[in-house]
Amino acid sequence: MNKYKYVIDGKEYVVEIGGIENNVADVKVNGEDFKVEMEQQEEPEKKKVVLGTPKAEAANDDESATAKNVNTANAIKAPLPGVITEIKIAVGDEVAAGDTVVVLEAMKMANNIEAEKAGKVTAICVKQGESVMEDTPLVVVE
Numbered sequence: 626m627n628k629y630k631y632v633i634d635g636k637e638y639v640v641e642i643g644g645i646e647n648n649v650a651d652v653k654v655n656g657e658d659f660k661v662e663m664e665q666q667e668e669p670e671k672k673k674v675v676l677g678t679p680k681a682e683a684a685n686d687d688e689s690a691t692a693k694n695v696n697t698a699n700a701i702k703a704p705l706p707g708v709i710t711e712i713k714i715a716v717g718d719e720v721a722a723g724d725t726v727v728v729l730e731a732m733k734m735a736n737n738i739e740a741e742k743a744g745k746v747t748a749i750c751v752k753q754g755e756s757v758m759e760d761t762p763l764v765v766v767e
Contacts, residue, residue: 695748700762701741707731709751714764718746726764727751740766 631638643651645663652659711728714720725737726746748765751757 695750695762695765697750697762697765699744699767700748700750700765701726701738703729703757703759703761703763704736704738705729705731706758707736707756709753709755709757709763710735712749712751712753714746714749716746716749720744720746720766726766729757729763738763740764742766 627642629640629642631640639655641653643653645651648663648665650661650663652661707729708731709727710730712726713728714724714726720726720740721743722740724740726740727738729736729738744766746764747767750762750764757763
């Protein structure tokens with residue numbers, strides 16, 4: 626039990642603080658017991674960690690900034706969570722429907738992600754080794 630002495634407007638108060646349980650403290654002021662409800666402390670905000678992108682590489686990569694500013698409405702998206710193991714195309718390449726554009730490893734299997742339509746690759750939104758979630762835009766074909 627912690628004991629404190631306070632003087633407020635010339636009057637002395639002896640405050641003893643006992644146990645705190647569920648944000649309610651047992652407090653004794655000049656021998657009189659009180660239950661004091663304390664304000665709930667906010668949890669510190671946790672930082673989000675993105676796996677698969679080395680910090681130095683992300684800071685120096687101009688393509689990642691442009692990939693985020695791309696219209697992903699025409700993007701080929703990840704069908705399931707996994708890791709990008711290979712990117713088989715480059716920006717500016719012409720692809721036909723059915724061409725493999727990205728290899729995605731999921732559940733210890735390599736999955737060839739194919740172009741859904743013919744067109745020109747205008748953006749690559751991922752990097753080799755990057756972890757992606759389902760519906761993450763991978764490649765934009767227009």
